Amino acid sequence: MSTQPQPPIDRETLADCETLVADLARAGRAAQRVLARMDDAAKAQALRSAAAALRRNAPAVLAANAQDIAAGEARGLPPAMLDRLRLDDGRLEGMAAAVEAVAALPDPVGEVISRSTVPSGLDLARVRIPIGLIGIIYESRPNVTADAAALCVRAGNAVLLRGGSEAVRSNRAINAALTEGLAAAGVPAEAVQLMPTQDREAVGAMLRAAGLIDMIVPRGGKGLVERVQNDARVPVLAHLDGICHTYVHSAAEPEMARSVALNAKMRRTGICGAMETLLLDANFPAPHAIVDALLDAGCELRGDLRAQAIDPRIAPASANDWDTEYLDAVLSVAVVDGLDAALDHIARHSSGHTDAILTADAAAAERFLAEVDSAIVMVNASTQFADGGEFGLGAEIGIATGRLHARGPVALEGLTTYKWQVRGTGQGRP
Structure with a gap:
């Protein structure tokens, strides 16, 4: 553990980040309510529109990525990180194809997980529903921007993305293309939002946003995951080391x-x-x-x-x-x-x-x-x-290594929860 003194907290910056995250989260939650009303066909078409927009904007995305690569090389990023960061025509096409693959998957929302009639005569069903607003904090891999957006939208969730500084230009270009395509198909742009600042305090504000953000998914190195798990006041779906x-x-x-x-x-x-x-x-x-x-x-x-x-x-x-x-x-x-x-x-x-x-x-x-x-x-x-695409899941948000809620490649099912629907005929409990 470092023994270096920590810089004092800038209270003004902290307050600004808290306000920013709260505003983005409220907009995302409002967009999610619209998204939750969209049927299977509409969500699938919106993702196909997003994939098409990603292809149309390929020159801008690759130009932005080239700037990130140059900046990363100047900073001395290790080869493995540069490889995760780097995009080319093939990887960008793979990204667009993954969005289309998610569009082609069955919609998990509305699936009846189980149904039974209890002795009182009540009909009980467990039905799959979206989680709500999901915050995703990630490093290096710009493809996460597209994968996370596609999976969240398909499962009826809004998403607030916070990528790493090393991929900031790539993430902004990808997000702009995706939201252009989604909005053209009727999905509110606020359903997929990218944090507009790289200030680390914004991450802390996301982790403290209980009641506004429903789940946090960290995707990155051990330091990032440990910080999220230690500081979060929001439920966390974690991915630890891949040993x-x-x-x-x-x-x-x-x-x-x-x-x-x-x-x-x-x-x-x-x-x-x-x-x-x-x-x-x-x-x-x-x-x-x-x-x-x-x-x-x-x-x-x-x-x-x-x-x-x-x-x-x-x-x-x-x-x-x-x-x-x-x-x-x-x-x-x-x-x-x-x-x-x-x-x-x-x-x-x-x-x-x-x-x-x-x-x-x-x-x-x-x-x-x-x-x-x-x-x-x-x-x-x-x-x-060990990859959601290889498992036939279309894409993944990460590999969950815990034991609760979801495990292994987290895709559509892992981004849903369920509620009980109870139908009666006038029963009162004795």
Whole structure:
């Protein structure tokens, strides 16, 4: 913890931010009431209009992103953060396509979760409804602006977005395009609002806005999530570190294990589903092939003593390495004595995000699925599939690693709650 003295709070700035957030929240809540009255077809059409506007405004979005990249390089942002920040034609098209994919999903609002008649004769139904106004605080990834807007609108929610300063120009350009398209289709512009200031006090004001903001979703580094969880007076749907493990079981098929492990780490090192620890079973017959593939791909390996014995290029791991989300071409490697040891290592060091086993042993796979307590548990697949789009959810707001309300990729269902609808025929309680 820093021992540096903290600057005094500027009371005038604090009051200004409280007023700003309150004004934006009230406008968002009013817009949400309009949005909640729109039917499935109208919301879907509004998102298709937003995707079209995003494509029309692609030159402006990419120009804004180029300014953010240049500013980030000048600030010395690490390569992984620059990769998350960078947009190109392909990524922008993917963003627009994700908005369209959300439009094509079934509307969760109005779904009857359960229905029954109780002995009194009352007909009881649990019906899915929007949460209301959702605040999303995020870093680096400008695609979150589009994903969050699309998911919230589809589920009937308004959203107040606060992106990181490193992506401020990109986020403003994306938001302008989206709201242009949404407004053209009848959605109030205030249903999707981007915080107009990067003042950190505005984040604090969002976290204190109980009664105005219904839920906060933080998406970013550990420092951001910890601040939100510590300071929030609003319910929080949190995403902690992505310390993802891949365990290569003794019965893993060697070529599949090499290919999947390489993909799990090196496809994109800066995403939360990237493997950060590789566990090699002591009886796996081909550890050298996996280690060589990773090293040849430019990955730095840090291992325990038995892992170092596999290849002299593996550096020694520190105690902190097993609890580190690198988000870079760095990987911890440990050799373990069987499934029990792998499960124990994961229980001690996993962040509860995504963990995988590679094996041809069905019994070992089923035990791993049952005993690993993470939001996503995989068999014979790369942890990089930990993504709402890959799960058929269209897009995601984040991977929730807690146990309440929503877990894993948070998409439409995770952005709804429910209410009880009770229908009677004149009953009075005896």
